[in-house]
Amino acid sequence: MKVKGEKVLVTGGAGFIGSHLVDRLVDLSCDVIVLDNLSNTTTEYIQDHIDRGRIEFVKGDVRDFETVESCLDDISLVFHFAAQYDVRRSVSDPVYDFDINVNGMINILEAMRKNDVLNIVFASSGGTLYGLADAIPTPETYPPQPISPYGASKAASEMYISAYCACYGLCGVSLRYANIIGPRSLHGVIFDFYQKLKKEPKSLEILGDGKQKKSYMDVSDCVSASLHITEKIERGFNIFNIGSEEWVTVNYIAKLVINQLKLTNVELSYTGGEQGWIGDVPLMLLSISKLKDLGWKPTMRIDAAIRRYVKWLVEKYGSL
Structure with a gap:
């Protein structure tokens, strides 16, 4: 096309x-x-x-x-x-x-x-x-x-x-x-964490058990x-x-977001269960071999993408 x-x-x-x-x-x-x-x-x-x-x-x-x-x-x-x-x-x-x-x-x-x-x-x-x-x-x-x-x-x-x-x-x-993920997104786990921490910087509720592992x-x-x-x-x-060939847990994302926001001593709590909500897929990593065979591969690591997104959230909606 x-x-x-x-x-x-x-x-x-x-x-x-x-x-x-x-x-x-x-x-x-x-x-x-x-x-x-x-x-x-x-x-x-x-x-x-x-x-x-x-x-x-x-x-x-x-x-x-x-x-x-x-x-x-x-x-x-x-x-x-x-x-x-x-x-x-x-x-x-x-x-x-x-x-x-x-x-x-x-x-x-x-x-x-x-x-x-x-x-x-x-x-x-x-x-x-x-x-x-x-x-x-x-x-x-x-x-x-x-x-x-x-x-x-x-x-x-x-x-x-x-x-x-x-x-x-x-x-x-x-x-x-x-x-x-990235600038302009107003949904998803990272946005949810930012909103919760902005409201209460000393505690963070995580949906599910935090072990859900996915590609971003x-x-x-x-x-x-x-x-x-x-x-x-x-x-x-x-x-x-x-997608990316990397995948990370929700717990990992929580720690990265907390670090990016320069917070300390944040108490984590969990709603429990393998799923964060009904319909949630707890494990997800896509094969991108077909995409790579077409001559394209990702350029940004997940850590960098998460940090970039959190930086945008702070610039857009304010620091904690």
Whole structure:
């Protein structure tokens, strides 16, 4: 798929990963349309692009077919990053999760089919889609076994992309992400730790037993890998894991965050159990051999990525 200089649609482009992607697409001289309903964000991180006329912003929902279709004039490539991303909310309200993540995907694909837009890149999920995998590192060939409605919605979306590629000649890429961290993110374990420590610097509650062990990746590497894959793919339906080859425990992250915040004598407590919440995948490390075979590998170590993110949180929301 050609990216540089193309007219592209980014759903969820005002959000965490989406806004970083938009930055890179602007650098690549793309004609960018961003579709976002701003339910969990604002236009803060893309506002400069809007003000300078570098991108077009449409406030709208992927569940609204007419709005989606109106964004596809002369589009050559869709980056579908809009989603209900909270695993815990998917457990408490699976119908809401399905409506956004699966019905939203159907709207995107149908609008593409009716407007002869042939290329789509989808932000999927590694850990939640594979579930309690026996094979670690987990390759793309491992069968999806989601343990949350969120993971199931990502698996279902991938199957629809596969079907549309086979039936209607689309070219699709599903990017199965590890835990992506970095500036602009307002969810996840590191953000949770920062918020708790800001409120009470002498104690930190950790969900689960702290032994959950997962792979984390800086958002800059995530976007770089995503675009590298996109530019290499030409036809059919393709799946790639994107993550780091390192993994760390939640306890390790807690100690690193505490150290980065220059705190001492912080008392750790635990809610207990192997999972931090229902649907949590306690062990997750993705195999990225397929990505490396395509000529790309991570550039930032997990420790550096965590420190960079905590530094941004302090700069953005204040020191403790």
